Amino acid sequence: MVARCLIGRDPTDAERMRYADAVTRRAIPLSGREARLWRRMLAWPWIFNAVDGALALVRPTSDIRQRGYTMLAVLEASPQHADLFLARRRARALVVLSVLAAAAAGALRALLGLLVIAATR
């Protein structure tokens, strides 16, 4: 689910196992409020990126972010998703529109995420 939220694709079985292995080896436990927040993110995928966006603003070094970062690294170090991480030829106008759209979407998600974080005690 984390992979789908981050890149819109399901991970392979190998990637799933690598992520679990990495979380264990890098010792990324969650406790207290972060654990509750993480459970909500997994239960309601539609808020996952919103909470991640909000945390990027208010708690960028949180353990939840570290888990997302770890999954992102696992997904990048795989030939299956190389197209999402290697530079590609695109019309300049499309690049600009894409960047602006992502920035706008990111900002809106972050606002929503702030509400979710505030509601999670």
Add this chain to the structure above:
Amino acid sequence: MAAQTLGGTGLRVGVLDVGERDTTYGRLVPPGDFTTIRTTDDEQHAYFLGIDYEGVAWADNRVGSQLTPPRGHLVRGVPSRIPVVSETFFPLESLAYGGLGGGWGLGCFVFSTSELERAGLPAGPLREAYQVVADRIGISGARDDAARHCLGDLQRIQPAPPLEENLRGLLAAYERRRTRFNRQGFHLGRSALALLTEPKDGREPTSGNDMDFWSDDGRSAYRSWITMDALRAEGAVEYLVGRLVTRFEERADSVAVEAMRCDGSGQEQLRARRLVLAPGALGTARIVLRSFGEPGRALPLLSNPYTYMPCVQPRMLGRAIAARKPSFSPLIMYHEPGEEGGEILQAAFFSYRSLLLFKLVREVPLGFRDARRIMHELLSSFTIAGVHHPDRGDPSRTVRLDPHADSPTGDALAADYRLSADEQRANDGREALLARTLRRLGCFPLKAIRTPHGASIHYGGTLPVAADGAPFTLDGSGRLAGTRRVYVADGSGLRYLPAKGITLTLMANAHRVAAGVLETMRDG
């Protein structure tokens, strides 16, 4: 480099070294270029992320951020064996076979005559030494507007590798208005790199596979272990691995050198007619402070502050990145202030690809989904400018040894490093000047990331060269004051660090000091 000068001369030369090596990744990284590997190798996670995912570090650890898992051995054992305690200084040291030379950025820069004099180094002998080193390691570059501070008068230089598209636009923008930029003191040109573009001594020219942060395939990049391998193969030196030198004691006709065996089997003492210390300025400081029985004495410390500026070049938006390009910084810019004694400004330019996108994504203050989209779109237009600032020294910047119960030597290096308000202002001014100039070149800085002090991995000045023979100084030959047989061949003696890479100068000085030691041996 000192070992190469001393070895094979008929003298018995021993090299004591901890000698950590990569025993894992060398066999995992396949040949081939970065793009092909990324799109085909199912096992790439092993070396790109690390067996223990050490390449996915989360702590804000920008010092040594370019150390990939295959280079992780460069810092193995350092925190436990040679700890540093500081809230203001975060150095990167190495106990690896060949030291930090196993991971340096290959940039080669000659010091000007005034820079050498300020640093306490003799200009004439250093010029000769630069050529000796260049002939040994192989340097490529171009005789262009940056050559004065890179190549200087060096001869037998190989051609520079092809310039990648990301930086070709920058150079073209400069060349269109060269006269104006030069009038304002700015010069842009090709870096001099210790990177072969022609075969040399069994080493291959660079293939431009952009895997240089992960592998030394072909040995086209000069790494210090290449020299050590050759010396050992020739029988020119005796290499004693697994030894951490802790102190020395000079006797009537020899120097007793104490080393701790890293396998836990205790201490060892060796005797030599001469001792040449070259573990780096910080390592030499530890050994000398212990040896003179003054661990708490504060020694001066020099280190270049370092800032990097991620930038975007709109002209490169939407372009693909060529499959083959070098990983190292191919372009360098200088600003010469024009007034006597003014400090030059140097900026090295890199494109970004082979250190992986996820590390850039975390720098964006958005959720990972949207940040990845943005950085993916911007990747081909991304340029990084790395800026060193000079260090003339200040009494507030020091190192000393403090007791440390958990350390195998019973001590730790305590360091303090702070910039004065004036120094910070001057650095800010240089960065602002650079940012303005970059914008005129069509390269727009997004922010300035001031790395923690020590992140430049340039250290010096702990035993400054002095003519008066004062304690904890070196004389002009590199001999340690108060001794007859102990020499220092690393950056300890430098009284000044200009705003440029120092590795070539350190290597040249090491050769010079060693050549001088050789003369004393011949003189008896």
